Amino acid sequence: MKYIIAIIQPDRIDHVLEALTAREIHLVTVSTVLGRGRQKGISAVYRSHKEAGSLLKKAKLEIAVNEEFVKPTIDAILEAARTGNIGDGKIFVLDMAECIRIRTGETHGVAIG
Amino acid sequence: MNLGKKEDTVPINAGDTAWVLISSALVLLMTPALAFFYGGLVRKKNILSILMQCFMMIGLITIQWVFFGYSLAFGPDAGGVIGNFAWSFLKGVGASPNADYAATIPHLLFMAFQLMFAVITPALILGAFAERMKFASFCVFSLLWATLVYDPVAHWVWGVGGFLKNAGALDFAGGTVVHVNAGIAALVCALVLGKRQGFPAKISPPHNLPLAVLGAGLLWFGWFGFNAGSALAANEIAVNAFVVTHVAAAAGGLAWALLDWKFSSHPTMLGKITGAVAGLVAITPASGFVDPIGAVWIGVSVSVVCFFAVSFVKVKFGYDDSLDAFGVHGIGGIWGALMTGLFAQKSVNPAGADGLFYGNPALFLIQIKAVLVTIVYSLVVTFVILKAVQFVMGLKVSPEEERIGLDLTQHREAGYTVLD
Numbered sequence: 001m002k003y004i005i006a007i008i009q010p011d012r013i014d015h016v017l018e019a020l021t022a023r024e025i026h027l028v029t030v031s032t033v034l035g036r037g038r039q040k041g042i043s044a045v046y047r048s049h050k051e052a053g054s055l056l057k058k059a060k061l062e063i064a065v066n067e068e069f070v071k072p073t074i075d076a077i078l079e080a081a082r083t084g085n086i087g088d089g090k091i092f093v094l095d096m097a098e099c100i101r102i103r104t105g106e107t108h109g110v111a112i113g
Numbered sequence: 114m115n116l117g118k119k120e121d122t123v124p125i126n127a128g129d130t131a132w133v134l135i136s137s138a139l140v141l142l143m144t145p146a147l148a149f150f151y152g153g154l155v156r157k158k159n160i161l162s163i164l165m166q167c168f169m170m171i172g173l174i175t176i177q178w179v180f181f182g183y184s185l186a187f188g189p190d191a192g193g194v195i196g197n198f199a200w201s202f203l204k205g206v207g208a209s210p211n212a213d214y215a216a217t218i219p220h221l222l223f224m225a226f227q228l229m230f231a232v233i234t235p236a237l238i239l240g241a242f243a244e245r246m247k248f249a250s251f252c253v254f255s256l257l258w259a260t261l262v263y264d265p266v267a268h269w270v271w272g273v274g275g276f277l278k279n280a281g282a283l284d285f286a287g288g289t290v291v292h293v294n295a296g297i298a299a300l301v302c303a304l305v306l307g308k309r310q311g312f313p314a315k316i317s318p319p320h321n322l323p324l325a326v327l328g329a330g331l332l333w334f335g336w337f338g339f340n341a342g343s344a345l346a347a348n349e350i351a352v353n354a355f356v357v358t359h360v361a362a363a364a365g366g367l368a369w370a371l372l373d374w375k376f377s378s379h380p381t382m383l384g385k386i387t388g389a390v391a392g393l394v395a396i397t398p399a400s401g402f403v404d405p406i407g408a409v410w411i412g413v414s415v416s417v418v419c420f421f422a423v424s425f426v427k428v429k430f431g432y433d434d435s436l437d438a439f440g441v442h443g444i445g446g447i448w449g450a451l452m453t454g455l456f457a458q459k460s461v462n463p464a465g466a467d468g469l470f471y472g473n474p475a476l477f478l479i480q481i482k483a484v485l486v487t488i489v490y491s492l493v494v495t496f497v498i499l500k501a502v503q504f505v506m507g508l509k510v511s512p513e514e515e516r517i518g519l520d521l522t523q524h525r526e527a528g529y530t531v532l533d
Contacts, residue, residue, distance in 0.1 A: 044318055045377045047387060047437065048424035051318050 001096040001109065002070050006061040007035060008081040008089040013059050019076035025069055027112065029062040039086040058089065064099055066109045123209045126217035129346040133218050133226055136342025139335045140229035144171055144236050146331030150390070151240050153325030154383075154436050156317050158518025159244045160528040166251055170236040173252060174259050178228045179203055185264035187214065187227065190274025195265045213273045215345040226342060231267070234291045235259050240438030241299035242306045242508075245515050248523040250508050257498045258298060262491055266294050270483065282483035283457055283465055283476065285354065286343035288398025288450045289487045296443020297491040299434060305499045306508055308433035310515055322382055329386035333362055336393045340400040350462055354400040357408035358393065361400075364412025365392020372420045387423075388416040391441050395449030399456060402465040407456035415448045447484050454480030 008016060013030060020028060034055040044051045065073050074091060082088055101111040148167035152160045174182070181201045188196030200206055203224065211220040235255040239246075246254075267290050269275040270282060277289075284290060309316060319325060340358040344351035369388025370380040377384075395415035396408055403411065423440035434440055454477035457468035467473040502508060509515075514522040521527060 045373075045379065045381060046318050046383055047381075048373070048377050048420070049313070049428075050377075 001067070001099060001112065002065055003094040003096040004061075004063045004065060004070070004073055004077075005092040005094070006063070006077050006081070006089065007033070007058050008061065008077070009083065009087065010057055010059045012081040012083070013061075015080035016061065016077055019080035020063070020073065023069075023072040023076050025063065025065065025073055025076065027064060031060045031062075033058050033060045037087060037090075056087070064096060064112050066112055123212075125208075125210055125219055126346070129215075129217040129348075130219065130222060132347035132351065133215070133222050133342055133345055136338035137222070137226045137229055139338025140226065140233065140342065141171070141335075143229075143332055143335035143339065144168075144233045146328045146335055147233065147236055148328065149324050150328030150332055150386075151243060151325075151436050153321040153323065153328060154319040155243055156518070157320045157529055158520055158527075160320065160520065161524055161526050162248070162519035163239070163243060165248070165524055166239045167236050169252060170232050170255060173256055174232045174235065175228060177256060177259055178224075178231050182231055182259060182264050183224050183227065185260065186231070186267040187224075187272050190268070190272060193269070193274055193276035193279065195268050196272055217346055223345065226345070227267075230287055230291060230339075231259060231263060234263050234287075234295050237291070237295035237438055237442050238299045238302060240436035240442075241303040241434045243435040244519060245306060245309050245435075245509050246302075247507060247510050248519070250502050250506050253506065254498060254502050254508075257502070258495065261498060262294060262298065262494050263290070266290050266487055266490065269486070277483050277486065280479055280482065281466065281476070282479050283402055283453050284398045284450065284483065285401035285453075286340045286397045288394075288446050288453065289483050292394050292397060292442045292446025293450060293484055293487045294446075294491050296439050296441075296446050297488050298495040299438035300432070300443055301492055301495040301499065303432045303434040303439065305496065305503070308431075309435065310512060312433045313428075313431075319383065326382060326386055329390060333389060333393065336362070336397075340397060344401060350401050353404070353461055357400050357403055357405055358396050360405045360408040361392040361396035361412035361415075362389045363392070364409045365389050365395070365416045368413045368416035369420055372416065376420075376424065384420075387419070387437070387441060391415045391419040391445045394442055394445035395452060397446070398450045399453040402453060402457035402462050402468075404456075404458060404461055407452075407458075411449065411452045411456065414452065415445050418448050419445050447488075450480050450484045451477070454478075 035058045036055050063073055077091055099111045100107050144167050148164045152163040155163055184198050184200035185196050188200040191197045206220050206224050208219045210216050210218055215223045235258050269277040270284050270290050336358055337355055341351045341355035344354055366385045366389035369384045373384040374380045392412035392415060395411050399411060419441050422444045423437045427440055455469045457465050458471050459465060459467050466476045469477040
């Protein structure tokens with residue numbers, strides 16, 4: 001079991017969700033976050049005073065998957081989130097120790113799907 | 114029409130009375146409008162403190178005005194500088210018109226219309242000390258300021274026997290009394306209270322610009338009552354004031370957007386509404402005396418002047434006028450009072466005077482005098498009041514309270530929740 005975290009451009013969320021659905025991956029948590037990488041943001045100007053704009057809006061996807069879905073998940077994100085520009089984001093893959101479905105108490109792989 | 118309440122009741126004009134009633138309500142709306150205009154520009158943690166301060170002015174100044182403020186400003190003259198206490202608790206202020214101020218509407222209505230001006234003027238100042246003043250100190254300061262600064266200056270310019278009125282200074286709807294007066298007080302406040310922590314580099318941007326735009330739109334709407342209502346009648350002068358008010362606001366907003374485009378590379382929403390408000394401020398003293406083309410020039414020129422004031426002058430001198438109360442109302446008010454001395458025409462209003470551009474340089478000099486007197490008085494007395502309040506109870510919240518925000522520390526409330 002893996003826990004996959006992807007930080008992507010907010011405007012790519014719909015594409016990524018479609019690509020995941022096409023591969024029968026349904027379990028996703030999405031949040032909007034602030035972050036920074038190597039690229040610079042677009043700085044805002046308020047009454048002629050320029051803001052630094054150091055943090056950028058990003059979308060964070062969290063996806064728990066069984067081993068056979070790890071590669072399809074990564075493929076889906078790579079395919080749908082990539083624009084080729086700086087700031088497309090990152091995918092982090094973590095080992096996951098356990099997963100428990102709260103409604104039934106089921107554990108491990110069967111609880112993910 | 115005769116109200117028939119007393120035998121000595123003088124007839125009133127129904128149209129005039131209806132218009133001034135509506136105008137009074139419009140001017141009242143400007144204080145909540147200002148609350149949202151300012152409130153959208155502060156950080157999330159301070160939004161309620163701005164709204165609360167504005168609503169507090171409606172409560173506090175209304176009572177002050179009814180008790181003695183109206184009498185000080187408009188009551189029987191004492192030496193050309195202040196009214197006496199004869200009209201305290203609105204004694205004798207009733208259904209009959211007072212011919213000295215407005216011959217066709219009840220005196221009580223004139224009082225109510227002026228009350229709305231007295232409410233918004235101290236509220237304008239709070240833009241300068243936003244996000245850092247103790248609430249209790251704010252209340253005491255504002256009450257003292259209304260009594261010791263607003264009421265006398267209103268008397269000088271508008272009261273029967275007031276020395277600036279007698280000198281022939283023109284201030285149709287409150288350029289000097291409201292905007293120069295509050296704007297200068299704002300600068301003094303910004304200097305005496307000092308900067309917010311992290312100013313200027315580490316202050317977060319406006320937390321809700323749409324709220325500020327809503328406030329600006331409602332200010333614009335209310336300003337029709339402020340200026341056109343100042344004719345105190347439903348007549349040609351009111352119509353002229355209505356039109357020039359709108360034209361100046363439109364021209365001011367347009368000019369600021371263009372300046373933004375040129376100097377900041379993009380036209381901004383905040384710039385657009387700031388320019389519109391600057392236009393409204395500048396046309397205020399002139400609205401009963403200039404024609405629509407004069408209003409275009411006033412609107413465009415005030416945006417240029419205020420743009421440079423907030424973009425460059427504030428940066429150079431480094432004072433933290435948080436929401437540009439001085440930069441827009443002070444500078445814009447001074448500019449508008451001076452422009453009145455250039456663009457005023459007797460053909461617009463026979464009761465006014467011709468300005469410099471219409472062959473009467475004397476008016477321009479009188480306007481300069483009225484502005485200078487107001488600046489000096491507001492500067493000195495505001496400073497003394499602030500120092501006195503500072504000595505007795507302090508002005509600024511503690512650094513920790515400032516960090517947490519005024520909403521929680523001064524009011525035990527939060528403007529926004531995270532969950533639900």
